[in-house]
Amino acid sequence: MPVSNTSLIERIARVIAGRVVSINADGSDPSAGDRVDSVWPDYREDAVSILKTLREPDPAMAEAGDLGVWQRMIAAALADAGEDVAS
Template sequence: MADDTANTPAIEWIARVLAGRAASANADGDQVLAPATVNQIWPRHLDEAISILKALLKPDAAVVSVGD
């Protein structure tokens, strides 16, 4: 992750959340301290993160109808 978290790309943030969920005992994982694992495995979650970001950015019906 970038030193300046404000400059960390959204896609990386999402992938890191997914990695944390997979690794942490607070979610689906078994690790009490998961940061090192998250740092290693977050790139594996990029495809999922891209899907989430696309879904969030997909225009709704009101946006699509503008201009009709």
Template structure:
């Protein structure tokens, strides 16, 4: 199973930065990689809000696996980012 080298909060913040900056989403930059590298921390508070929301699995997620494990994993990501 592949595992990321980057913390989950950073990955979410990078996605949010990319969405804000990239021409492929809401931004105007045709090549936003450098800007994402420079500005992902500006989106860390939004990433933390996403993580806090993700702590509770929904019904389908709970059916697919252990909801307590999910909650502990997301809480670990939150603690890592704090």
């Protein structure tokens, strides 16, 4: 499995930024790459909120895999971003 060199928080924030600014989604910029590069930090807290929501898998996710591994992976991503894992 490939492993990204970019943090999960940054990748999620970049996706949100892309949806906001790119003409291919809800934005108006036809070439949004540079803009995404500059504004993704504005969406960092949104990314953290999404990750905190994902700490609790739904029933289909729980059935598909190991809950302990899932929770440790999400906790690691949050800790890597300097977030309090308990909150």
